[in-house]
Amino acid sequence: MRFPHIAACLAAAGTLVIAEGQTAQELIDSVLNPAPGSKSYSSFSSEIYYNATLFGQVSRVSTNYNRLEASARLRLPPAAYDYAAGGAGLETTVAANRAAFDHLAIVPRVMRHVQPKRYLNTTLFGRNIPAPVVMAPVGVQTLFHPDGERATASVFGELAKENGYEVLVVTVDTWDLGWRTRDLDRGFFPFIRGIGVQIGLEDPVAHKKLGFNPLAPNATAEQKQTAALYHVIATSRGISPIWGNLPLLREAWGDGPIVLKGVQSVDDAKMAVEHGIDGIIVSNHGGRQIDGAIASLDALREILKAVKGKITIGFDSGIRSGADIFKAIAIGADFVQIGRPVLWGLAHGGAEGVRHVMKSLLAEFDLTLALSGLEKLEALNQTAVIAR
Incomplete structure (x- = not known):
């Protein structure tokens, strides 16, 4: 041997x-x-052990979220770290998001027939995906690594534009910025600096209004700054979207699925169903918009009681581990989105760090499913968790 x-x-x-x-x-x-x-997915743990034992290779990217964030903090400029880690006001909503997960306990079953290969695949809007886990729409990723969005896109698959957009996700809770005290104390607003405004800089309509192309080789620094300011002002004027906007949105988008991200109220979830919206994402933007708001997981539980089965329901805000994914899916979410963990992974070498984080999350989710006595995602339901 x-x-x-x-x-x-x-x-x-x-x-x-x-x-x-x-x-x-x-x-x-x-x-x-x-x-x-x-x-x-859980074979990633064996891969880690074997690489360390046989080849002396240990990843610098931690599988523990707390250590991962702490390490990322040491690698990043303070303003970049605070931009991602911070929340609104005293950040009580950020804390509430985590506390809600801590108040939900997993109840594992034993002596059940569970195969080494589990099945986490599911169907969203007519497309089969290997696991109910996607990336949250996090911007300004070049703050965390020079490759930015290109690095995360390389991990999460081909760019949507290359394959053709299929689902329109509209964020409805960030039409104005929350009271983000960490950023306010630094006066840090990356968009004005031209970070995270690439869509605006490439917009031909904006070029016409500005009278120049800020991406042209001969564009001056002043022109680029002006273009960034124009984009920020044009898109962040404090004008709230309303339900009456949806017919126009539907007309422009066509028959493809439309998803509203940022729903926290049962009444709003019901309104989405009444307006023929295809999906919602229960999210409080990671606690970055309103201080003292309901924890996103608590909102999910109430919304599920009202509209489960009538609309596709996604979830984000507070997920830090595979066990958290398990809990959110168990109580009824159709899929979850990952935000901050991806950014901390991005800070550790770009795409490779993101890949390690996602493999870790999926591995723990897969292992938690198996050790709870379940072999298929479809078998995961509310009986697997209990409030404590």
Whole structure:
């Protein structure tokens, strides 16, 4: 046997089962080099252990959110870190988002038939996806790594524009900025500096109104600053979207699904159903808009009681681990979005850091599902959690 220490590790981890006619070495090889399509997300943990044991390779990106954030803080300029970590006012909504998860406990089942390969796939708006986890629409990512959005896009798949947009997600809770004290105390507003306004800078209508192209090779620094200011003022004038805007939005978008992000009220969820909206994302923008607001997970539970089955329901604000994903899906969310963890991963080497974070989240979710006695995502429901 070439790796007796690995066999010992496998044996120590649980019952070592060898199929009839299979040698111990063949078992090890099947784990180290699994057949295509046979791996579960949780095999990432084995990958980490094996790389460390066999090759002395340990990732600098932590699998623990708290350590990941602490490490990112050391790597980032203070203004960039505070922009992502901060919330509105005294940041009580940020704390409430986390506390809501802590008040929900997982109730695992044992002695159930669970295969090594679990099935986390689901269908959203007619498309099958491998897991109910997507990235939240986080902007200004170049604050955290020079590659910015390009790095995260390389991990989450091909750019949507290349494949054709299929679902329109409209954020309805950030038509004006919340009272973000960390940014206010620094006077830090990246958009005015031309960060996170690429869409505005590329807009031909804006070019016509400005009288110049700020992306032209001969564009001056003053022109670029003017273009950034124009975009910020044109898109952040403090004008709230209203339900009466939806017919125009539907006419412009066509028959494709429309999703409203930022819903926290049961009444608003019902209004979305009444207006024929295809989906909502229960979100308080990570606690960045209103201080003292309802925790997003608490809002999700109430909204599910009212409109579950009538509309697709996504969730974000507060997810930090695979166990958190498990809890949100268990109480009824159709999918979840990941925000801050992706940014902290981005701060650790760009795409590679993001990839490590997402693999960690999916691995823990997969493992939590299995250790709770479940093999398929569709079997996960409210019986798997309890309030405490």
